[in-house]
Amino acid sequence: MIVTQEWTHQLTCMQQTVLLTAVRGPDGVAKYHPSKFMLRWYRRCVLLGALDHNVFENPFDPRGGSFTGPSFDDPAGLCMKALPGNETPGWHVPMQEVFDSYLQSLDELPHHFQLHFMHAAEIVGYKHPDPLIRSWWHYVYRELANDMHLNIESEADLDYRLGDSEDQWREKSSEATQR
Numbered sequence: 012m013i014v015t016q017e018w019t020h021q022l023t024c025m026q027q028t029v030l031l032t033a034v035r036g037p038d039g040v041a042k043y044h045p046s047k048f049m050l051r052w053y054r055r056c057v058l059l060g061a062l063d064h065n066v067f068e069n070p071f072d073p074r075g076g077s078f079t080g081p082s083f084d085d086p087a088g089l090c091m092k093a094l095p096g097n098e099t100p101g102w103h104v105p106m107q108e109v110f111d112s113y114l115q116s117l118d119e120l121p122h123h124f125q126l127h128f129m130h131a132a133e134i135v136g137y138k139h140p141d142p143l144i145r146s147w148w149h150y151v152y153r154e155l156a157n158d159m160h161l162n163i164e165s166e167a168d169l170d171y172r173l174g175d176s177e178d179q180w181r182e183k184s185s186e187a188t189q190r
Contacts, residue, residue: 014058016066018140025173026134030057033131037124045112046120048082052106055079056135056144068141069102082109103147110151114158129155137166
């Protein structure tokens, strides 16, 4: 059984590797740290559910255990409904709160983890087949890059940098890290 969602199989090997490096959470962080709830939604967008091999389409479905479990509870079922005057499902509002908490806690996270997570969010934000999920992760990528005072990489630049070409990888990476 393959554990990643079908859409990831069309990516380059380097892009798939970036997605997998972000699946594991940061060491030394409390079980209910905001990063854990961001990671649950991220995992739902990349991995199949381990128990029933399903694709999760939202961050609140109660299935998934703790690894791919919900990022927040929706006991009243409000997140299934579109927001007034908008076709977007209501999960964006509580996920914005989760993301805001995540941003406010960045100083508590290892920089190495944060870089992996930002690059993985970039890939989901450019490549995920669901336009709502893709748009939300692209927003996350832009906000994380802005928080680090980085320029936003275009999808073409991403594809070039992580295009399974050693020459392109060497061109876009530091000589000191190519050993």
